[in-house]
Amino acid sequence: MSAPTTEAGGFDVVGKPVQRLDAMGHVTGRTQYFEDYNPAGMLHLKMHRSERHHANLVEVDTSEAEKVKGVVKVLTYKDVPKNWYTILTLINVGYPEEVVLAEKKVLWMGEPIVAVVATSERAALEGAAAVKVTYEDLEPIFDVEEAIKPDAFPLKPHGTNYFEYEGHHCRRVRLGDVEQGFAEADHIFEFKYQSRPIEQAPTETTGCIVEPQHNGRLKIYSDTQACFFTLDNTALILDVPFGKLQVVGGTVGGGFGGKVDVTVEPISCIAAMQTGKPVKYVYDRYEEMQISSPRAAERIYIKDGVMNDGRIIARQCTLYADAGAYSRHSPYAATKAAAHMPGPYTIPNVHIDSWCVYTNRTPSSAMRGFGVTIGDFALETQMDRIARELDMDPLALRLINAYRDGDMKAHHKVAEGTALIEVIQKAADLVGHELPGELRALSSREGR
Amino acid sequence: MAILRGRGYAAVNYPTGMNLGGDPTQALVHATTTGNFVVSLSSVDLGQGLKTVAAQVAAETLGLPYENIIVDTADTDTGPHCMGTFASRGTHRVGNAVIMAAQEAREAMLEAAAEELEVDAADLETDGTGFIKLKGSEEKKIHVVDLALAAHFKLGRTIAGRGIFLKERSYPEPETGKMDPDSAQAHACTVAEVTVDDETGVVEVLHMYNVYEVGRAINPAMARQQIEGGAWMGVSHALYETTEPYYPVREHGPRDFEEYLMPGPADNAQMTSEIIEFPAANGPYGAKGIGEMTANAPIPAIANAIYDACGVRLTEMPFTPESILRGLDELRARA
Numbered sequence: 001m002s003a004p005t006t007e008a009g010g011f012d013v014v015g016k017p018v019q020r021l022d023a024m025g026h027v028t029g030r031t032q033y034f035e036d037y038n039p040a041g042m043l044h045l046k047m048h049r050s051e052r053h054h055a056n057l058v059e060v061d062t063s064e065a066e067k068v069k070g071v072v073k074v075l076t077y078k079d080v081p082k083n084w085y086t087i088l089t090l091i092n093v094g095y096p097e098e099v100v101l102a103e104k105k106v107l108w109m110g111e112p113i114v115a116v117v118a119t120s121e122r123a124a125l126e127g128a129a130a131v132k133v134t135y136e137d138l139e140p141i142f143d144v145e146e147a148i149k150p151d152a153f154p155l156k157p158h159g160t161n162y163f164e165y166e167g168h169h170c171r172r173v174r175l176g177d178v179e180q181g182f183a184e185a186d187h188i189f190e191f192k193y194q195s196r197p198i199e200q201a202p203t204e205t206t207g208c209i210v211e212p213q214h215n216g217r218l219k220i221y222s223d224t225q226a227c228f229f230t231l232d233n234t235a236l237i238l239d240v241p242f243g244k245l246q247v248v249g250g251t252v253g254g255g256f257g258g259k260v261d262v263t264v265e266p267i268s269c270i271a272a273m274q275t276g277k278p279v280k281y282v283y284d285r286y287e288e289m290q291i292s293s294p295r296a297a298e299r300i301y302i303k304d305g306v307m308n309d310g311r312i313i314a315r316q317c318t319l320y321a322d323a324g325a326y327s328r329h330s331p332y333a334a335t336k337a338a339a340h341m342p343g344p345y346t347i348p349n350v351h352i353d354s355w356c357v358y359t360n361r362t363p364s365s366a367m368r369g370f371g372v373t374i375g376d377f378a379l380e381t382q383m384d385r386i387a388r389e390l391d392m393d394p395l396a397l398r399l400i401n402a403y404r405d406g407d408m409k410a411h412h413k414v415a416e417g418t419a420l421i422e423v424i425q426k427a428a429d430l431v432g433h434e435l436p437g438e439l440r441a442l443s444s445r446e447g448r
Numbered sequence: 449m450a451i452l453r454g455r456g457y458a459a460v461n462y463p464t465g466m467n468l469g470g471d472p473t474q475a476l477v478h479a480t481t482t483g484n485f486v487v488s489l490s491s492v493d494l495g496q497g498l499k500t501v502a503a504q505v506a507a508e509t510l511g512l513p514y515e516n517i518i519v520d521t522a523d524t525d526t527g528p529h530c531m532g533t534f535a536s537r538g539t540h541r542v543g544n545a546v547i548m549a550a551q552e553a554r555e556a557m558l559e560a561a562a563e564e565l566e567v568d569a570a571d572l573e574t575d576g577t578g579f580i581k582l583k584g585s586e587e588k589k590i591h592v593v594d595l596a597l598a599a600h601f602k603l604g605r606t607i608a609g610r611g612i613f614l615k616e617r618s619y620p621e622p623e624t625g626k627m628d629p630d631s632a633q634a635h636a637c638t639v640a641e642v643t644v645d646d647e648t649g650v651v652e653v654l655h656m657y658n659v660y661e662v663g664r665a666i667n668p669a670m671a672r673q674q675i676e677g678g679a680w681m682g683v684s685h686a687l688y689e690t691t692e693p694y695y696p697v698r699e700h701g702p703r704d705f706e707e708y709l710m711p712g713p714a715d716n717a718q719m720t721s722e723i724i725e726f727p728a729a730n731g732p733y734g735a736k737g738i739g740e741m742t743a744n745a746p747i748p749a750i751a752n753a754i755y756d757a758c759g760v761r762l763t764e765m766p767f768t769p770e771s772i773l774r775g776l777d778e779l780r781a782r783a
Contacts (some may be wrong), residue, residue, distance in 0.1 A: 226532020
C-alpha cells in the first residue's frame, strides 16, 4: 500500500540527506534520556542473583539484608502477582515458563532471586550482597546437542529442553526430496559452523524509573525498544489493567535488540507500588554483559548436493540456537531462521530443522539480525568452500544459484523484488572483478 | 613470516518486518495553529533515525517543508500503538502508517484551503514551500500558517489524519513450513580485503565494499550510516566479540569494556558503499528495511578473505589470532 509514487526521483523531501532531527542534541549532550529524570525521594533497586548454574534453592535468608541501613524493602517471588511469564505470549507464542524471581530452583548463574530496594544505590547493593542463599547443586547442561538427548535431565516443569512447534521438536521447512537430490548430485559438501554469544553493547544500559502517580497509575520512564510491548507484559505480570500503566521513552542510547526483553520494569513497578516512592533500576555494565540476554550461540550443519557445473540441487540445514535457560524471543527467531534458509538461492530440494534449545546459561534473545546473522556466516562460508572445491569463481557460483523473481522459496512463497544478482554484479564492478558476459547479462527480473 | 593479503565475498538477503507479521503500527497527524504538523507515534528511536524518516515521509506526503514537521514520540498516553523497534520494521511500518495519516490530513488541508480560497479542492496543489495554491495560478494561494489559523478560528475545520499499517499474521504449516514471514527482502553484497600476519595471527580489515539494494533510501545519508556502522559491527563480530570465549564452557565471561574488546575507529576498515534502489510495491515510497542486515555479510566476507590470504578455514566465530595461528599450525603439520 501507500506509496503515492514509486518512480525514481520527483520527490521534495524523500531521498534527500536532510539532517537528522536529534543530531544537535546528541552531539552537544543535551538529549534527554530516562536517567536524566531524577524525582525527589527516588529509591534504588538492586538484585541478589544466583551464584550457581543449576540448583535447587534450599533456603533464602533475607534477614541480614533487611537490617542494612537504608534498605526499605526486600522483595521475593511471593511479592510478584504473576511470577510465571513469557513475553511472547503477547503474540500467542509459548506459555509462561520464566519466573520474575526464582522460586524453588535456579537455571542460570545470574538468575534474579531477591530484589532489594533502598534509599541509595550503595545501600541497595549492600542489601543485595547480604542475602544468603543455600543451594543444592544440580548437574548443569551447557551443550545444545547434549540438552536434546532423550536421557537429558529436563530443566523445566514441562519436560523438554527444546521449544515444541505444533507437535514437532523444531521448526521444519521442507521442499522437494532432499535425499533424492543428494543421490543425484555430483558432489556432497557437509560442514559444521559454530558461534558464541555476543553482547549488544549499547552505550546506555537497560533500565527504568517508575513513578507512582497521584491518580493511582504508574508512569514508567524506560529505554525499552518497544513501549507498548513493555507496558502490556508488565501489566500481565503485575495483574493490573493495561490502563493503569504509562510508558514514556523513545530516546534510547543504542538497543541492537538488547532492550526488547521485559526484565527491569515489572519488579520496579512492584517496588514502587509497595513503597509509594519512585524507584530506579538500571543495569551496571557487568549486568548488561552477563545478565542481559546476548545474541544466541548457534551451531549449524549444512549438507549440500552440488552438480559439476555449480548448481546446488539439495541443501539440508540443521540449526541449534542456544536459548539459554528461558525462551524470551528465541522461539520466534528459530522460525525466522528456518524461513531464511537455504539463503538467497533457488534450490529445488530443501530440508530445514531449526531448533530452539534450552541450556543452563543466561537466556539469549534478540539482537540485530536475530535468527539470520549467524546463518549468513554459515551459508556464505559454505558457498566459498563449494566454489573453492569446484575451482569456480565464488561470484559465479552465487550468480548461477541466485534466486530471481517468480522462483519458489523453500518456505513455499513466490519470490518477488529480488536483487541478489544486481548487488553481486555491482560489487564485482567496484573491485574490478571480471564476470563473463552470460553472468553479466543475468537479471533478477528474468525467470530461469 | 609475512603479512598475507586476501579478498573475500559474501552476498545476503534480509527480511523486512516482524517474522510472520501480525505487527501493526499507527500514526496520527494534526496541524496546530502554528502551521506545524505534529506526527504522534509511540515508536522508539534507538539512534537509527526513525524520527527523521517519519518527518521526511510526512513532509513529502503533506507537500510541506521538512521544517514544518514535529515528531512526538514515545508516550503510550499520547501516541498510538506501535509494536516496537526491531525486525527492521520501523521505516516500513511507521513509514506506511505516517503516509496514510498524512494523506488524510492533506485532504483535510486542501478542503479547508478550497473553502477559504473559494475554489475546488481538486484544483489545488502544494508547492513544497508552505503554500497551497490553485494549479496554474500564482495569485490564488494561501500559506499553511494562514490556513491553519483560518481552519481553526473561522472555518471550524480540523486538519488531521489517522494511519495504520498491519501485515496480517501468517501461521506456518507445521509439516512443510509454508509461510509468509516478511513484507520484502533487501539485498547486499560485501567484499572484504584483509591482511593476516602469519606470525601473530592478527587480522586487519583494510577495505570493505558494500553494495545494498534497499528499495528506496528515504534518507541516503542515514542509509549509508546504517551500512557503514553495521559493517563496523560486522568487523567486531568477526574478529573480537563474545561474552563466552570458551563456549560452551561458561567461565571467563568478560565483565566490562576492558575485557570485552571491540574495534575502535582506528581499527575500522576503509569503506566504499553503494545503494541500489528497486522500490518495493508495499514499502513507504518503496523503502525496505536495512537496519539489521548491515552486520551480516561482513562476517563471512572476512572469513573468506582470511582463507584467501592464508588458507585457514574458520568455522567458529569470532576469528581470534589464536584460532588463526592454530589453523596455520595445522596447515604446516599437514604439509
